[in-house]
Amino acid sequence: MNGIILRTLITMLGLFLASRLIPGVSIVGTGSFVLAALLLGLVNGFVRPIMFLLTLPITIITLGVFLFVLNAAMFGLVAALLDNFSVSGFWSALFGAVIVSITSTVASWCIGPDGRYELFVVRRR
Numbered sequence: 001m002n003g004i005i006l007r008t009l010i011t012m013l014g015l016f017l018a019s020r021l022i023p024g025v026s027i028v029g030t031g032s033f034v035l036a037a038l039l040l041g042l043v044n045g046f047v048r049p050i051m052f053l054l055t056l057p058i059t060i061i062t063l064g065v066f067l068f069v070l071n072a073a074m075f076g077l078v079a080a081l082l083d084n085f086s087v088s089g090f091w092s093a094l095f096g097a098v099i100v101s102i103t104s105t106v107a108s109w110c111i112g113p114d115g116r117y118e119l120f121v122v123r124r125r
Contacts, residue, residue, distance in 0.1 A: 006111060007104075011037035014103030021099060024092025025079075032084035040078045040100070048074050071097040 012033045019027045027033055051070055052059070059066045072090060075097040079087040087093045 003111070007108075008034070008037045008041065010104055010107040010111075011040055011100065013107070014100035015040070015096075017103055018096040018099040022092050022095045024088030025096040026086045028084040032082060036078055036082055036085050039081060040074070043074050043078055047077065068094060068098070071101065075100070 015027060015033055015036055018025045027036060048070065051073070052067075055066060055070060059070075072094040076087050076090075076093040079085045079093070087096060
């Protein structure tokens with residue numbers, strides 16, 4: 001349970017950074033950040049795998065570049081479902097999704113599967 005809460009907070013941080021750095025991304029209210037983070041997790045958990053399978057041929061043809069479009073679509077879908085979350089266009093959704101992905105990836109390097117902070121130190125002899 002701690003892992004879900006921590007990853008939701010990390011996604012909220014990514015959404016906050018996206019709303020501050022990308023001119024076309026706007027989220028108003030703390031509750032909207034929480035709801036957007038939870039909804040983004042649900043969309044990425046349930047809708048994205050189905051869309052990935054449906055778009056697998058074009059993803060293979062483009063050597064994986066189409067996954068950026070898929071991520072932007074999931075980001076835009078969450079924005080369409082929430083009133084206080086707006087994305088002005090494709091490029092805003094694309095760059096917003098990239099910022100959320102980078103934030104989540106960097107934070108996940110230090111978080112273990114059970115949601116605890118983990119740091120591995122390698123000592124050479």
